[in-house]
Amino acid sequence: MNPRLLELATRHGRLQARIAEQRRALAGHSAPIEGALAKGDAVLKGVDWLKHHPAAVGAAVAVAVIARPPRAWRWAKRGFLLWRGWQGLKNSLSGAR
CATH class of the missing domain: 1.20.5 (Single alpha-helices involved in coiled-coils or other helix-helix interfaces)
Known part of the structure; x- marks a missing residue:
């Protein structure tokens, strides 16, 4: 295999791993916000129900x-x-x- 292609494939793999780690970190940081957003969604569903009924x-x-x-x-x-x-x-x- 061409050394340049091998280097690009290795770099691509490292970037994929880095992206996956960043996604895991972002999910961990956003977990406390998820509860507040779920309550907001519930309120909006109630308001939406009132509008439709x-x-x-x-x-x-x-x-x-x-x-x-x-x-x-x-x-x-x-x-x-x-x-x-x-x-x-x-x-x-x-x-x-």
């Missing part, structure tokens, strides 16, 4: 207006606690795997 939002507002406000607040608190409990259970079960 205006009837559900309207129905919730109508129920709150029809029902007396103290009763609506009480049911909203119960629904929120139920939702948070479900999210906690879902997160604990998915983390256990």
